Amino acid sequence: MAVAEKPVISISGLWMNYSDRMVLRGIDLEVYPGQIIGYIGPNGAGKSTTVKIMLGLVEGYNGTVEIFGKDIADGDNTYKRRIGYVPEVAELYDSLTAREYLCFIGELYGMKRSDADDKAKRLTTLLGLEKAYDMRISSFSKGMKQKVLLISSMLHDPDILFLDEPLSGLDANSVMVVKEIFASLAARGKTIFYSSHIMDVVEKISSRIVLIAGGDIVADGSFAELKDQSREGSLEEIFNQLTGFDKYRDIAGEFVTIIQEGAADE
Amino acid sequence: MNDFRVLKLLDRLEGLFCRAGIDYGVMRSILQVKLTMDGRRAPTVLAATQRSAEPKEGSPFRPQWVYLIMGTFLIPLIIPSGHYMLQMSLVLGVVMFMITTTLVSDFSSVLLDLRDKNILFSKPVNRRTLNMAKNIHVLIYLFTLTLSLAGPTLIVSLFRQGPLFFLLYCVAIVLMNCFILVITGFLYLLILKLFDGERLKDIINYVQIVLMIAITVGYQLISRLFNLAEFSASFIPAWWQYLIPPVWFAAPFELAFGGGRGIHFSVLSGLAIILPLLLIIIYIKLMPQFEKSLQKLSAQEVGGREAARLSGWLSTVVCRSREEGMFFRFTWSMMKTERDFKLKVYPTLGFSIVFPFIFILNMIWLGDGGGIGNSKTYLFIYFSATLMMTVVQMLRYSGSYKGAWIYKVIPLPGDHTVYRGMLKAALLRLFVPVFLAEAVVFTVLYGVRILPDLVVVLFANFIYAVLCFLLLPRSLPFSERFEAAKQKEFTGSSFLMLFLLIGMVGLHYLATLLTGGVYIYLVLLAVGNYLLWRRTFPEGKRTKPSGMSNMDIF
Numbered sequence: 001m002a003v004a005e006k007p008v009i010s011i012s013g014l015w016m017n018y019s020d021r022m023v024l025r026g027i028d029l030e031v032y033p034g035q036i037i038g039y040i041g042p043n044g045a046g047k048s049t050t051v052k053i054m055l056g057l058v059e060g061y062n063g064t065v066e067i068f069g070k071d072i073a074d075g076d077n078t079y080k081r082r083i084g085y086v087p088e089v090a091e092l093y094d095s096l097t098a099r100e101y102l103c104f105i106g107e108l109y110g111m112k113r114s115d116a117d118d119k120a121k122r123l124t125t126l127l128g129l130e131k132a133y134d135m136r137i138s139s140f141s142k143g144m145k146q147k148v149l150l151i152s153s154m155l156h157d158p159d160i161l162f163l164d165e166p167l168s169g170l171d172a173n174s175v176m177v178v179k180e181i182f183a184s185l186a187a188r189g190k191t192i193f194y195s196s197h198i199m200d201v202v203e204k205i206s207s208r209i210v211l212i213a214g215g216d217i218v219a220d221g222s223f224a225e226l227k228d229q230s231r232e233g234s235l236e237e238i239f240n241q242l243t244g245f246d247k248y249r250d251i252a253g254e255f256v257t258i259i260q261e262g263a264a265d266e
Numbered sequence: 267m268n269d270f271r272v273l274k275l276l277d278r279l280e281g282l283f284c285r286a287g288i289d290y291g292v293m294r295s296i297l298q299v300k301l302t303m304d305g306r307r308a309p310t311v312l313a314a315t316q317r318s319a320e321p322k323e324g325s326p327f328r329p330q331w332v333y334l335i336m337g338t339f340l341i342p343l344i345i346p347s348g349h350y351m352l353q354m355s356l357v358l359g360v361v362m363f364m365i366t367t368t369l370v371s372d373f374s375s376v377l378l379d380l381r382d383k384n385i386l387f388s389k390p391v392n393r394r395t396l397n398m399a400k401n402i403h404v405l406i407y408l409f410t411l412t413l414s415l416a417g418p419t420l421i422v423s424l425f426r427q428g429p430l431f432f433l434l435y436c437v438a439i440v441l442m443n444c445f446i447l448v449i450t451g452f453l454y455l456l457i458l459k460l461f462d463g464e465r466l467k468d469i470i471n472y473v474q475i476v477l478m479i480a481i482t483v484g485y486q487l488i489s490r491l492f493n494l495a496e497f498s499a500s501f502i503p504a505w506w507q508y509l510i511p512p513v514w515f516a517a518p519f520e521l522a523f524g525g526g527r528g529i530h531f532s533v534l535s536g537l538a539i540i541l542p543l544l545l546i547i548i549y550i551k552l553m554p555q556f557e558k559s560l561q562k563l564s565a566q567e568v569g570g571r572e573a574a575r576l577s578g579w580l581s582t583v584v585c586r587s588r589e590e591g592m593f594f595r596f597t598w599s600m601m602k603t604e605r606d607f608k609l610k611v612y613p614t615l616g617f618s619i620v621f622p623f624i625f626i627l628n629m630i631w632l633g634d635g636g637g638i639g640n641s642k643t644y645l646f647i648y649f650s651a652t653l654m655m656t657v658v659q660m661l662r663y664s665g666s667y668k669g670a671w672i673y674k675v676i677p678l679p680g681d682h683t684v685y686r687g688m689l690k691a692a693l694l695r696l697f698v699p700v701f702l703a704e705a706v707v708f709t710v711l712y713g714v715r716i717l718p719d720l721v722v723v724l725f726a727n728f729i730y731a732v733l734c735f736l737l738l739p740r741s742l743p744f745s746e747r748f749e750a751a752k753q754k755e756f757t758g759s760s761f762l763m764l765f766l767l768i769g770m771v772g773l774h775y776l777a778t779l780l781t782g783g784v785y786i787y788l789v790l791l792a793v794g795n796y797l798l799w800r801r802t803f804p805e806g807k808r809t810k811p812s813g814m815s816n817m818d819i820f
Binding site: 083085100107110 | 302
């Protein structure tokens with residue numbers, strides 16, 4: 001890890017509260033080029049909020065967020081040109097065709113329409129969508145939509161990628177391709193900020209894992225480091241341990257009992 | 267993706283936009299995408315035209331043909347000279363009515379598109395460009411809409427009334443558009459300020475109903491401006507005219523070309539000019555507020571518990587079996603929460619509340635109101651049943667029609683049970699409350715003597731609901747998508763249902779002619795209800811619903 005380099009993302013003292021609850025309580029985080037950060041935590045821990053703050057989608061936070069060495073609150077949003085984003089729910093203008101959507105996104109990132117079209121066409125072909133390129137996205141399956149989203153986030157060759165559950169809906173083969181894409185992008189100095197609930201994947205592809213719970217960072221380090229600290233075998237178990245969750249057997253047992261209660265009513 | 271002509275026109279103004287600090291290229295592509303998407307959207311008012319239009323690449327302006335035809339119907343109003351106040355109030359009233367309702371029903375979904383936030387805000391696009399794109403989008407929409415509605419009359423007025431009239435007409439329309447835009451904008455702003463999350467979207471629904479009612483009543487009032495009964499079309503000033511915007515905009519015409527003089531016309535004309543301008547200035551000032559409040563739309567509410575006690579209790583009272591109760595509660599809660607359903611049905615709800623009263627008012631105004639207390643005009647309450655027509659028609663559709671796989675997966679207890687529960691829920695949740703509210707007002711108007719008649723109407727409407735159900739092709743509740751609404755299929759049966767309703771009014775009228783006839787009729791209806799409901803929904807038998815085949819969910 002090249003610590004001498006300047007961080008691409010640097011967050012300090014990040015607090016955020018929605019009207020009724022605290023979501024983030026003082027996050028401090030520095031991310032360096034070439035890292036694949038696995039950003040994990042239980043539901044509602046504040047993962048998506050952190051990412052949305054960095055993208056300028058959520059305002060009203062306390063603390064400073066610097067990306068590429070510049071404070072994002074200074075009103076200049078040119079930094080977004082070097083960022084790609086895959087949101088957690090597949091949100092896109094699905095009455096457009098894949099070609100129309102991808103060209104549009106390319107243009108928003110300042111690419112020329114013809115360049116975006118050419119690049120998008122080749123990328124979709126690689127992911128096996130060439131026949132669907134001129135079809136409306138609303139007719140796509142979940143996996144196909146996800147591929148379109150992934151392509152739209154990388155079309156403009158960004159330096160940082162924010163990915164929220166990027167593999168959802170993809171089949172096993174596509175997952176392998178996409179994981180390999182992430183790895184080689186990182187090898188070329190791109191930064192990937194990856195949040196997911198699927199621990200196996202996070203464990204395998206992340207070079208550094210950041211675990212947040214209750215709005216705080218509770219663990220930060222490579223998988224090997226986390227393993228040493230907690231003496232647990234898999235990331236899933238580390239996750240359980242660090243988030244203070246040890247009752248899964250009890251809950252599952254009770255769940256099954258309830259299922260069996262009222263079934264034979266007739 | 268089409269290259270729209272409007273955009274080519276906009277290209278001429280590129281320099282202007284750039285000087286205002288707007289990234290023109292980006293704004294242009296946002297507009298292009300938005301316009302393309304509009305073309306692929308089914309407008310609520312004109313869903314019927316959508317089916318034939320679907321395969322072709324859409325232009326957002328195609329539905330505007332219908333408005334163009336409507337605009338042509340306005341031409342006779344602009345040809346005569348002399349009664350400018352009447353003519354222009356009517357013309358502008360129609361235009362304003364159509365524009366406002368379309369803006370509210372169709373365009374709110376565009377204005378409040380939540381995907382914009384995630385897709386556009388995460389890109390390097392500055393806010394000013396985004397706002398400008400949004401404003402121009404609305405303007406283009408408003409402009410084409412107005413032009414197709416007012417276009418025919420505009421052209422005719424140029425030749426018939428001269429260029430000065432034409433110019434004044436143009437100015438009046440522009441001012442009126444500003445007014446409509448700002449008023450709708452303020453309305454949304456107010457709602458956004460007061461509510462958030464899911465509830466907000468529901469509130470918007472209610473506002474749409476209120477707006478529909480207000481506009482319908484207002485439109486009725488315009489024709490009351492003039493003493494039409496005496497065919498003199500003379501204009502009688504009155505205080506409430508200040509409350510009807512089309513009258514303001516008509517006043518300058520009377521002032522400039524007609525014989526109208528006096529403080530009354532000057533004040534109205536003044537309102538027409540000053541108010542829109544003043545409002546638009548305030549609106550621009552408040553624009554950033556609007557954007558901020560818009561973010562609340564996606565905010566999730568910290569869930570409250572749905573109180574299902576009422577429907578639970580009702581289902582045990584009115585349903586005969588457990589399965590029927592199950593579908594009663596299902597339909598009940600779906601009608602309560604399904605937004606698309608509400609969007610389609612609630613405007614009719616508004617109309618069916620207002621219609622009976624409008625008929626009665628008409629009678630009174632036409633000088634027939636000598637003794638409404640003794641007349642039989644209360645039979646107009648039957649027209650509240652137009653609601654049933656729409657509801658029964660719409661119950662099959664849902665925005666989340668894909669959820670209908672559940673019908674195929676669970677062991678369904680004979681579909682008659684489903685339909686019976688569904689129809690009962692629709693009656694009790696939508697029709698009965700509306701009817702009761704009207705019945706109270708009618709009782710105040712006509713006196714206690716009509717109470718037996720009202721009971722008859724209620725029973726008759728229960729029969730009517732089943733007849734509606736029988737006439738329409740049946741399909742499981744909430745199992746088809748809205749776009750697939752084959753409205754043409756319905757126009758025939760809609761007329762049939764309307765005639766049926768009129769027939770029922772006739773029967774009731776005949777019954778009132780006999781002494782005690784109402785009570786005999788009531789007994790007949792009660793028996794009829796019992797038999798009809800039994801016959802239509804026999805217990806436990808299972809037949810294949812004919813609508814099942816076009817349940818295109820897989």
